[in-house]
Amino acid sequence: MKKALTGIVCAVMITLAGCSSKSAVSTSSTPGSSSNGTGAGINPVVYTDKDRESVVVTEQYPVVAKTQDMVTAKGQDPVAITGQEPVAAKNQEPVVAGPVIGDIFFDFNSSALNNEAQEQLKQNAAWMQKHPLTTVTIEGHCDERGTDEYNLALGERRAIVAMDYLVTFGINGQRLTIISYGEEQPFDQGHNEEAWSRNRRNHFISK
Amino acid sequence: MRKARIQFASFFVVICCQFLLLFSLQAETLREYIAIRKEGAGKISIMIDQCKAVGVTESVWAKKMDETINGALHFIGLFNLLPVPLTSMTVSNGTQNTIDIGSTGADVFISGTLSQVSGMVVLGIQVRDVTGKQLLSRRYSGQESNLRQIGLRFSADLVELLTGKRSVFHSKIAFVSNRTGKKEIYQCDFDGQNIRQLTALRSIALTPAFSIDGRYLAWTDYSSGRPDLYIRNMVSNTTVSVKKQGVCISPAWRPGSTECATTLSHEGDQDIYLIRVDGSVDRRLTRTQGIDVSPTFSPDGSKMAFVSTREGSPQIFIQNLDDGEVQRLTYSGNYNTQPAWSPSGDKILFSSLQKNGEINIFEVNTDGSGVMQLTRASGNNEYPSWSPDSSMIVFSSNRQGQRKLYVMNADGSGQRPLLDMEGEEQQPSWSSIR
Numbered sequence A: 001m002k003k004a005l006t007g008i009v010c011a012v013m014i015t016l017a018g019c020s021s022k023s024a025v026s027t028s029s030t031p032g033s034s035s036n037g038t039g040a041g042i043n044p045v046v047y048t049d050k051d052r053e054s055v056v057v058t059e060q061y062p063v064v065a066k067t068q069d070m071v072t073a074k075g076q077d078p079v080a081i082t083g084q085e086p087v088a089a090k091n092q093e094p095v096v097a098g099p100v101i102g103d104i105f106f107d108f109n110s111s112a113l114n115n116e117a118q119e120q121l122k123q124n125a126a127w128m129q130k131h132p133l134t135t136v137t138i139e140g141h142c143d144e145r146g147t148d149e150y151n152l153a154l155g156e157r158r159a160i161v162a163m164d165y166l167v168t169f170g171i172n173g174q175r176l177t178i179i180s181y182g183e184e185q186p187f188d189q190g191h192n193e194e195a196w197s198r199n200r201r202n203h204f205i206s207k
Numbered sequence B: 001m002r003k004a005r006i007q008f009a010s011f012f013v014v015i016c017c018q019f020l021l022l023f024s025l026q027a028e029t030l031r032e033y034i035a036i037r038k039e040g041a042g043k044i045s046i047m048i049d050q051c052k053a054v055g056v057t058e059s060v061w062a063k064k065m066d067e068t069i070n071g072a073l074h075f076i077g078l079f080n081l082l083p084v085p086l087t088s089m090t091v092s093n094g095t096q097n098t099i100d101i102g103s104t105g106a107d108v109f110i111s112g113t114l115s116q117v118s119g120m121v122v123l124g125i126q127v128r129d130v131t132g133k134q135l136l137s138r139r140y141s142g143q144e145s146n147l148r149q150i151g152l153r154f155s156a157d158l159v160e161l162l163t164g165k166r167s168v169f170h171s172k173i174a175f176v177s178n179r180t181g182k183k184e185i186y187q188c189d190f191d192g193q194n195i196r197q198l199t200a201l202r203s204i205a206l207t208p209a210f211s212i213d214g215r216y217l218a219w220t221d222y223s224s225g226r227p228d229l230y231i232r233n234m235v236s237n238t239t240v241s242v243k244k245q246g247v248c249i250s251p252a253w254r255p256g257s258t259e260c261a262t263t264l265s266h267e268g269d270q271d272i273y274l275i276r277v278d279g280s281v282d283r284r285l286t287r288t289q290g291i292d293v294s295p296t297f298s299p300d301g302s303k304m305a306f307v308s309t310r311e312g313s314p315q316i317f318i319q320n321l322d323d324g325e326v327q328r329l330t331y332s333g334n335y336n337t338q339p340a341w342s343p344s345g346d347k348i349l350f351s352s353l354q355k356n357g358e359i360n361i362f363e364v365n366t367d368g369s370g371v372m373q374l375t376r377a378s379g380n381n382e383y384p385s386w387s388p389d390s391s392m393i394v395f396s397s398n399r400q401g402q403r404k405l406y407v408m409n410a411d412g413s414g415q416r417p418l419l420d421m422e423g424e425e426q427q428p429s430w431s432s433i434r
Helices: A002-019 A022-026 A051-059 A070-074 A078-082 A115-130 A149-169 A194-201 B003-013 B026-037 B056-076 B096-103 B142-164
Strands: A135-139 A175-184 A201-206 B015-020 B046-048 B079-082 B106-119 B120-129 B133-140 B171-178 B185-187 B207-210 B216-221 B229-233 B240-244 B248-253 B259-264 B271-276 B280-283 B292-297 B302-309 B316-321 B326-330 B337-339 B347-353 B359-365 B383-384 B392-400 B402-409 B426-432
Touching: A078 A175, A115 A149, A115 B392, A149 A175, A149 A201, A149 B207, A149 B248, A149 B292, A149 B337, B026 B216, B046 B056, B056 B079, B056 B106, B056 B133, B056 B142, B120 B142, B133 B142, B171 B207, B171 B292, B185 B207, B207 B248, B216 B259, B248 B292, B248 B402, B259 B292, B271 B292, B292 B337, B302 B337, B316 B337, B337 B383, B337 B392, B392 B426, B402 B426
Parallel strands: A135 A175, B046 B079, B046 B106, B383 B426
Antiparallel strands: A135 A201, B015 B133, B106 B120, B120 B133, B171 B185, B171 B426, B207 B216, B216 B229, B229 B240, B248 B259, B259 B271, B271 B280, B292 B302, B302 B316, B316 B326, B337 B347, B347 B359, B383 B392, B392 B402
């Protein structure tokens, strides 16, 4: 019974992920969460080599879900659905493409890439190499504490730094565009350090 | 915009002021009067008698006129407005009992009559000093729809008479509001009245700035999907865009020219450029590595203050436009931005992010001396902008939760909300549109 329930939950999550728009394909909905930490059984289904095909797959799920056994089996075994390797294969490659292009985060009034950001960018570069037909927009964002116009400039510097880093990892600059939103589009509406640290970010949108 | 143009024009055309008895006031006498007032400490005390009117319509107009004049003079805080004694001092033939003026403590006494002539509003007004000497006697007429403009026109004349300076009564404040759910550009009068929405782009519109003559409005918005700069000719209602790769942000008009400075990054670094009103680039002003943003000019247009990270943290620098020589202005604190050069030329405002996490507004002399904090312990106070006479400052503050516009006197006193409007407001820019 517990297995069946898990399966249904997985199926629902898969369906939801599949039904969301293309932006869901490329974005992590929770900045700060690790790129592959939101359930290894879900992401590979959605983020296949060819995103469009994967959407078709997930849309079929409600039909499949009629048989609980099948759902359980497929929900537990993403490989069976997508034909992709599970993300967990960390030991085999130095840099593994994340299932999504993850956000990176900055210190206050800084556009320097810390270790965590560099690590995420390597994963993002790997993702782009794995998805050679995609183009990516890098959005630079700031927290609300600085002043408006300065933050528009700072957000751009953050986006530029990430772009340059991706290019050094072999990504063609033609596939990258940048835009600064300054402090205009906070991810977290809060007014504390926790919110600010989430808002000082680069957000990546793939098409 | 057409409506705005008509109002703008009608202000000049319809309102005619007639000089009746001003001849009696010699220019020399007036200068002397002002000079004496300037030496004395404290504000000039003014008593404004109720506007006299016969007839129902005229009485309604008179009441509105009183509200306009009192409201405007109260707002600028330059004068001490005394209440009128219960027994009105104006006798029926309009002459003035001078002994009574002296006993009230008023330096200046103002009385007026409001009448209707061929459907037009006619305000006849007299200003007398403590001795009963007439300082000003004028008639202002215009259409009923311009009642407020008539009152402001007289108020402007009064300020000019008593202080020798132009008033702020015909200035406008451009600002950003998210009232509709999207950030759009708006404008209002000096006192927050007459709010008008200037853009309906349903994007993110930011940092509006009127040119010195009020003819052009520059701002940045994301309607193209990117932060591009736009310049609208408010008279012909045509708009040009400055579309460059990267950002086009924080425009500021250079006095004595029809050029505005803005930060562009199409050459790889964020530097300040001069842009012509047709959207073309005149020249690049800064060349150092790092962010250069938020230009503001000295009143003669020869110098530019701006924010730069060339030495690390964001600080304010001043650059000569002719030889390019740069001097750093701010040293205390490690986050000083948003400079605003006073129209009087001697002061620069800026906002500083302090160690306690608050953003506050400071004033400094153009040589870096005399740093003075104007706001404190009231949330974040940002984006200061001078009134055209340098007597007041408009800024944004979240002291009551939402970000709203406030005004204060140049010394930081008298901080009060400017607008009664839904949503949040930010980035005010005060301009002298006459």
